[in-house]
Amino acid sequence: MKNWNAQKTGLAERLADGGRYAAGKTVEVEKLRNFLEAVIRPGDRVCLEGDNQKQADVLADALANVDSAKVHELHMVQSGVVLPEHLDVFDKGIARKLDYSYSGPQAARIARMLFGGKIELGAVHTYLELFARYFIDLTPNVALIAAVSADKDGNLYTGPNTEDTPTVVEATSFKSGLVVAQVAEIVDQLPRVDIPGDQVHFVVEAKKPFFVEPLFTRDPAAITEGQILTAMLAIKGIYAPYGVKRLNHGIGFNTAAIELLLPTYGERLGLKGKVATRFALNPHPALIPAIESGWVEQIHSFGSEVGMEDYIRARPDIYFTGPDGSLRSNRAFCQVAGLYACDMFIGSTLQIDLQGNSSTVTTSRIAGFGGAPNMGSDARGRRHPSEPWLQAGKEADPDGPAPLRRGRKLVVQIGETFGDKNVPLFVEKLDALALAEKLNLELAPVMIYGDDVTHIVTEEGIANLLLCHDEDEREQAIRGVAGYTDVGRGRDAKMVQRLRERGVIRRPEDLKIDPLDADRSLLAARSIKDLVQWSGGLYAPPSKFRNW
């Protein structure tokens, strides 16, 4: 007779094996290595949290030090590959296969290890896509997660960086997987319960906070006049005519410039209350002046940002906060919000090709996608109308029958024609393609596909790809805003002129924007110190951003 209970039996065995190193649910850090060797089985799918921001660093260190004779062939399924230990487990023969979403600091090492056969790659996902697979075919057998504090029953308080934790725990715990949490401390009374204790099997008191990095802090002092010009173009040429109220911003300097221009340039254009009122967004410090000026009505966040804790706590009408006053973030729901409830995604990229495909990949790094491809794609399952969405749909298909015509999400790529170190933004062929060939990948790591992009903004102007009738026009529209890059110089000047006459390309002067006005004095804050001032001293930037 078939056994239908293997997973629950397996869990009971893990609980018994782990219990030998625990007092109740509590495991001491010193016993962690033996504990993990006792509860993890060879071949397990393991989620070592592994978010965009917070890291279960103590658990990562312990896992990287288990005996590979006992624990091996692990299949790591985690959104962030960030700490060296996340890859050490492959070097040491503890893990074999990897499915992930984002890898900032480890991108080059991942590429080398893939090329050297040290890692068997499952796939590189968006966050939401990996979360989806947690419920279908990549369900973790073991989740090693991070929280701020726990009580003796294993109830967890994640604090503002809730991020991926509820999703990981739900998928693991309700499929009879084992959940082990690292917390800074075990307390009698939690500020709030983010994860119920009956979903958490063991708790490790790390006696220090988990590792977390400020990833979304852009120093206004580093914003260039080129970026300010692109921001002016975006506000006047896209935000205003479409009336974009619900949106997501990328994390680059161009969108930081937009955030800092809302209360100055945006105010002058009379756009307050008419655009950029509701965000799916991490708590970007650069948005503080817009919030303080009354531009922003509501923000839901993927994660938190180091230094923003007190500011968020003091602005509960804007942010999602718990009864304890601190932020409640949730990456899964915020990604869903970015996909289905926002009318625009705008972000920077490293390379754009002649079809409008864009990528942040270079030939030696596999950084992963994070959330951009999810938010930067047309949401074809969407059924609720809004003005910006309908207008974009109409531009794409002016002759279609109105009630059968779908809207379109605005997907905007913004950047200067020559980026950091004078590297051209526009290329004939993406490095992502060369990487795909080198590593024999089935899919080139394209961040946003050209057929999803609606606008490209550079200091030379805005290309509205919705208005292009065919591929030739798209290519010339892209070349037409590519400046003095090779791609830009390869333009068909007459065709570009015709596109401009049709409004497909709009130059700064077409929008009555004088590039000479793109001055740093337009920024509502010109330094981190200014942001602190705007916040009434509530924003507490990490020391690396303090130079006063």
Next chain:
Amino acid sequence: MKNWNAQKTGLAERLADGGRYAAGKTVEVEKLRNFLEAVIRPGDRVCLEGDNQKQADVLADALANVDSAKVHELHMVQSGVVLPEHLDVFDKGIARKLDYSYSGPQAARIARMLFGGKIELGAVHTYLELFARYFIDLTPNVALIAAVSADKDGNLYTGPNTEDTPTVVEATSFKSGLVVAQVAEIVDQLPRVDIPGDQVHFVVEAKKPFFVEPLFTRDPAAITEGQILTAMLAIKGIYAPYGVKRLNHGIGFNTAAIELLLPTYGERLGLKGKVATRFALNPHPALIPAIESGWVEQIHSFGSEVGMEDYIRARPDIYFTGPDGSLRSNRAFCQVAGLYACDMFIGSTLQIDLQGNSSTVTTSRIAGFGGAPNMGSDARGRRHPSEPWLQAGKEADPDGPAPLRRGRKLVVQIGETFGDKNVPLFVEKLDALALAEKLNLELAPVMIYGDDVTHIVTEEGIANLLLCHDEDEREQAIRGVAGYTDVGRGRDAKMVQRLRERGVIRRPEDLKIDPLDADRSLLAARSIKDLVQWSGGLYAPPSKFRNW
């Protein structure tokens, strides 16, 4: 100085006002009407749960009986409009505006009330889309939800019908909204905690279970030979060649037939373990024989199904279950799984037009979309490859450069050319269009758009729309499987023949399927009683499905 704390202050006032009718967190049913009048403000956004299956019926009844002089202008934001009380609140002047996802039994009344100006329609959403907006611009001020039991601290046990509750509560509670739960009983110790008590402000002991209906139970006795033939075509002509392992099924009889053919016809084709192993699916009783025969590895569910409780509890290796043994469902995560982790959606519809657009709308009913448009759309943000997805992408774009070519989700519409009461499945113009004109809607309520559909299956054969080169070919491919309907008889016979030679259309004989084999003896279960037998007596069908 600006007040940034209006929402938390408002919540404190609601808590104080509500507290006058409560003992601790507990409100008696008898005081419910006065309590709701005390805590709800005119103009509030209210989510009256309102899921696909379970209903907060006691709270619905109380809300429909509040004094409209005290409570009015409510904006209802709930996924399901199912109970009469959900619309009574509009008739009585308590509510004014409606944003929703699905309305089965109330579809005709909604249409009449819209037409009569009794309801101001926000929009009709997919579930995931409405959930997304809960975090951006439709955040509830008050959530009236349903659970099985609570403890004195307000911790909630939802039982197998967790459904929308965690999503609604998270959006409401963390934006300083008020959460009121109806439960059957208040107990000392919950079987498990589904919602932490600090997210729940008041609990009403209803002393009876919430209303829940079996929505996904299809009696095998009602499956026709025509449906069996379409199921054979789908299995041999789509499941097999694409190797579809991860999928979602609609809730009609055609997909029920597929479920019941897997252990018979599918087994004979040698497909066990090769197709249909992992599902995003409610616990369909029709899948019991396939599960018992070892076809299915894992199922994640949107909600539960009445009568399946004991069966699920005895099959924890297949379903997601809690430490208490009962199902854990989650509509938001299962919709995400259907969108991003499934390679196929297959479902029935009521009407298909010449472009392949389909709809379940008729001119007098606005039933809403539920989840179909989300799962039945190409997920353009997806970045992980799989064989079925890559193959579909290659068929759609055979000349595209492989690493830059995206895959495609298989979106299959299945039905007989003449459906219930001999109504043709294929039409020149969708009733949805007529409805849009009549009600002056900006968008016609199209369930699945033609450009997302990859295959149409009828008893006449399979049309593979991926292989069509232009709109004419698409139209003829659709006409070519439309049988003796007007649309089918309007075909260009020569072109249809050419499409068949190219494999765009495949007849039963092309797949070596003899329609005479489409016999009810092929069904693994031919009655509800057979399903009970397959389950070893664990499945306990509701009495309306028992005739023995």
